[in-house]
Amino acid sequence: MNKERIEIAEPAILIGCQLQKYTDEQFAYSMDELAALTKTAGGVVEGTLTQKRERIHSATFIGKGKVEELAELIEEKEASIVIFNSELSPSQLRNLSEELDARVIDRTQLILDIFAQRARSREGMLQVELAQLQYMLPRLAGQGTSLSRLGGGIGTRGPGETKLETDRRYIRNRITDLKKQLDHTVKHREQYRARRKRNETLQVALVGYTNAGKSTIFNRLTNSDSYEEDKLFATLDPMTRQLKLPNGFNVLLTDTVGFIQDLPTTLVASFKSTLEEATEADLILHVIDAAHPDRARHEEIVLKLLKDLKASHIPVLTVFNKMDKADPAVQSSVNEQIHISAIKESDLKSLNDRLQKEVLKQMEYFSISIQADQGDKLAYLQSNTVLLERKWDEEKDHYRCKGYAPAHLYERIVKDWNND
Template sequence: MAVKSSRIVQPGNRPERAILVGVDLQVRSRTKRAGVEGARAAVRPEVGLELPPSEPLRTTAAAGVSATALNADESLAEFRELVLSAGAEVAGELLQRRLRPDPATLVGAGKIEEIAGVAESTEADLILFDHDLSPTQLRNLDAAMPCRVLDRTQLILDIFARHARTREGQLQVELAQLEYMLPRLTGRGKSMSQTGGGIGTRGPGETQLETDRRRIQRRIDQLKRDLDAVRRVRRQQRQRRETVPVPTAALVGYTNAGKSTLFNRITGGQVLESSKMFATLDPKLRAIELPSRRKVLLSDTVGFIRNLPHTLVTSFRATLEEVEQAEVLLHVRDAASSYGEEQRVQVERVLGELGALNKPRIEVLNKVDLLNGDEPQVVREGAVPAGTVGVSAKTGEGIDDLLRAIDEALRSDPLIDASLRVPQHEGAVLAAIDAGMVVHSREYEGNLVHLSVTGPASLVGRLREYRLRDDRSPGAPAAGVPNQS
């Protein structure tokens, strides 16, 4: 039972009208805290009571989010971009600040009435919460609202369902949707009664709810088998690539950081470029040539986002294997973003889940062309941190510096210097040198060509019979017997 998009767009291509609801769980009244602290200071010296330590401020870290999390307005702005990427029209926005979530409805009873009133007055088609809802919260809110209720994870899954183009991507999205849906199946009335074991407890037999759960579980098992087959095919393809050692560099980063635009700029490819979030779901691989003449495979991957549903990370593990297998990661960041540090933390969190956090990584600050005196400048003239490259995928600024940085970061096939002596009639050898190495000098002596080169150790090793005995290049392997031709 394939699960399709939850239809953010109405039939006839009319976008649905959505009410956005944000919940800020990290704010505490300053006046209340000041009053409490003042009372504590007044009581302690006079009475000598040993009061318990003051309650710490609720931070996003306490709610399972990074301590550098976005504030409520920034979070709602990002959520608005998600909604627009899903094709909906924003009819209104509401925000509630609370010390802790209501276990039954997330927001308070008064806010529920306000949301329902706004939804009716704006003729909204759905209400979207910038928060994950438990099955109980989702059920209670759905009963209290005049239209459908979706949470953040459902919205992201809908966007993924829209953008999945390959069979593999569709399988991964469907698996994530079903795993999210399974604990949220609900039902009412006699059709949901269960078979009992005593007098008066015997229902009409197996319930529709149980039937649906069993069907969904069967489908989940089948999807996992299909994705295992995809993983085997990828492993075989990777093994074939490894017969000719070509290292891989993977683009990773927050969604809408410009990874696909940068991929196209470097490779000359035609991957879809879009300002919408999660425009790229299916990985793309292209071969590029570095300044050292070495070849490397560049991979474009799905973007990450704050609170990325764990089911998506699990389901897309087959796709994200390219990240796990890459020798170098290019962490693409939006240099013009006002919350770039939070984006960096969220990307590193997902990389940690994938076991790829300790890989060599180049920080690529993209969109430097958008920086000006009024915007938060992460990149300034002469102030780029070590290991960081500022680029503009749109204009091409800094691309040469990025390629050189990739060259320096590769360790599996390091560059070495060598002196070669090759007979002129060895045309294939000379062509391989010109194609795969940087030639610093070339001199002719009779029928021999003397070359000073820098190239990958693998290629230099294959030409060891042409190396000179007095070659003392740093890191070079022992020189072989020179050709006496």
């Protein structure tokens, strides 16, 4: 008999340290995001503790008095985990773990945990494990970590080698192994992308801050079943589907992993091949949650990550989503934009129409003649271009064809076919 798995939410206390560079509003949004991340990971927030400081305390992140206050709050709330809203250094983690009667993790560890829960593909699982081990290695002593899987084999544990040294040996060996496995999957992904390029299909990538509604838009436009949920990082593994534009032209639409502020550097490195789906696109749809109070900062973070990925040269259409809950005057001063609500069919139609217009901007207009016996060329134009007109000219005994072609096909159609 199948029994339902019952998951008990883990009681957590959130800790934030507001430095002078952050406004009260920015800090509040950051703490709200930490609470949302905690909920996504399966925790329940039992308390929050914050402190304003000029600089982070080098030994314990927050001041000594706050550490004592935190210890009392842990006892009062019977919390089993404490989550800091910034990345802790190995020494800070070690010191806090010694002083507090609860497991101590930071924002980076929390995000890594969510990624570990959400990864579905083999590549995604390898990427998450690699990022976790790279994060864990310098912090191993601080957490008193004990690994159940050890590097076995004769001669791997010499006389007097400590458990900590054995764990470090295992992690280093596992990191080397994971990198080798990922090299193979990265090559496979590169071959897949190259094949798509050879097939001469225009590619559109959905990017945006996590929980902006990318997967909902992806599913509605492509009639797909990509996982969507009102939680952070609902999508980890990129999914690509064919999308037919109103004029009949097909493009490939890719749903990508959501971005977030302070995305762990180990994750960015590990997910580089996945994030590169955006860098290979001909057009980027940048989805923004228009109803989110910190939407301007979300846009800034995504654009910075695109710049870091060397994708800032790609044309961007900003899609303000969730307009049913937002201020109608919301806008961006950076890129072309459209305002929609993904739950409205009329808005999705408007988005598809606008997407078609933006795709045409990436194409070249052509007007050529096709002889009556060149049916293969007519079929090629029908399949690979936006053919606006195909008119038979009885006097010249040929078809006059007009339309738009992807830039990489234009030279073949206009010059190589030697028609005017």
